[in-house]
Amino acid sequence: MIKHNWTKEEILAIYNKPMMELLYEAASVHREHHNPNQVQVSTLLSIKTGGCPEDCGYCPQAARYHTDIEGNDLMSVPHVKAQALRAKASGSSRVCMGAAWRNVKDGEEFDQVLEMVRTINKLDMEVCCTLGMITENQAQRLAEAGLYAYNHNLDTSEDYYKDVISTRAYQDRLATIGNVRKTNVTVCSGGIIGMGEAVEDRAGMLVALASLSPQPESVPINALVPVEGTPMGEIEKVSIWEMIRMVATTRIVMPQTQVRLSAGRTEMSREGQAMCFFAGANSIFAGDKLLTTPNPDVNEDMKMFELLGLQPMKPFVKKAQPETVEAQYSQYKEQGEKPKWTRPGHTIDRNEAAKAKAKL
Numbered sequence: 001m002i003k004h005n006w007t008k009e010e011i012l013a014i015y016n017k018p019m020m021e022l023l024y025e026a027a028s029v030h031r032e033h034h035n036p037n038q039v040q041v042s043t044l045l046s047i048k049t050g051g052c053p054e055d056c057g058y059c060p061q062a063a064r065y066h067t068d069i070e071g072n073d074l075m076s077v078p079h080v081k082a083q084a085l086r087a088k089a090s091g092s093s094r095v096c097m098g099a100a101w102r103n104v105k106d107g108e109e110f111d112q113v114l115e116m117v118r119t120i121n122k123l124d125m126e127v128c129c130t131l132g133m134i135t136e137n138q139a140q141r142l143a144e145a146g147l148y149a150y151n152h153n154l155d156t157s158e159d160y161y162k163d164v165i166s167t168r169a170y171q172d173r174l175a176t177i178g179n180v181r182k183t184n185v186t187v188c189s190g191g192i193i194g195m196g197e198a199v200e201d202r203a204g205m206l207v208a209l210a211s212l213s214p215q216p217e218s219v220p221i222n223a224l225v226p227v228e229g230t231p232m233g234e235i236e237k238v239s240i241w242e243m244i245r246m247v248a249t250t251r252i253v254m255p256q257t258q259v260r261l262s263a264g265r266t267e268m269s270r271e272g273q274a275m276c277f278f279a280g281a282n283s284i285f286a287g288d289k290l291l292t293t294p295n296p297d298v299n300e301d302m303k304m305f306e307l308l309g310l311q312p313m314k315p316f317v318k319k320a321q322p323e324t325v326e327a328q329y330s331q332y333k334e335q336g337e338k339p340k341w342t343r344p345g346h347t348i349d350r351n352e353a354a355k356a357k358a359k360l
């Protein structure tokens, strides 16, 4: 039976166990629920980069900070298809498309994304999108197009979230996840460690994720990649031991979830990543870039898999492939409701300082 009422104290007690006990417990839970030699491989594709109006303190795509990333308009469907075919040939079972938007707006660009979803689903790959906040109607339209998963990270605890982002509310993030849950699209939601949060905040985020019923089908655990020009550009990187503890704790409190080792892998040795797999990570992002930050080369990953005797998981192992409904047969296209997303607008000194510096 899955436990949903974890308390912060219970999770902290797990997180702080002696390392060998923590690893043993996490690896045991992992074996009970998953094949420990299979790892799901996702390719993350930035279909619209940069120029985002939000102020997420960790993100180089926020227009208000000064970073070196090259922005681009929404990719074309044939371009996305070519990238998906490349990803499939190199062992990925899922393509995750990310657009630097605050929320989805009905119209031409969303229609183009829906066409991308249809196209990739027809390649027999799992399709995931991360497009910002979405309404129930938009979630339904994505589901109809054949979307397998929607990513919307909680990022951190509700308490610490106020020190990271001021342009949208934690409750809106939960509402988006709730909208996805009303469809048959699976939920992908996790967070980032190393943003200056306390260990209690890591536990707080896990309380929030584990209390969702059902729990998210995948939970990405990212280590902050500090990017110069962002408010968090100077923060010291987290140690591999903190990643291992976070992965292991996530595995124990969400036993059936795919725990994804996400940003920050370039900083990890193979030994460190192997420990994360042992601790229950069973998914990675492949490809030389994670939206805008570096990621290990696909060949390097395949060499690591060979060394560890890991196999890439086939698509649709956990859930059947969704059917694609063509645009002209959609029953939702004329029913878009007006979203009521909030903008808390409080002051985060670190974010304001980075914005002021960018203007100079």
Ligand code: SF4
Pocket (backbone or CB within 6 Å): 052, 053, 054, 055, 056, 059, 060, 061, 062, 099, 100, 101, 102, 132
């Ligand atoms: S994390 Fe997403 S929403 Fe936040 S600034 Fe970056 S692209 Fe925009």
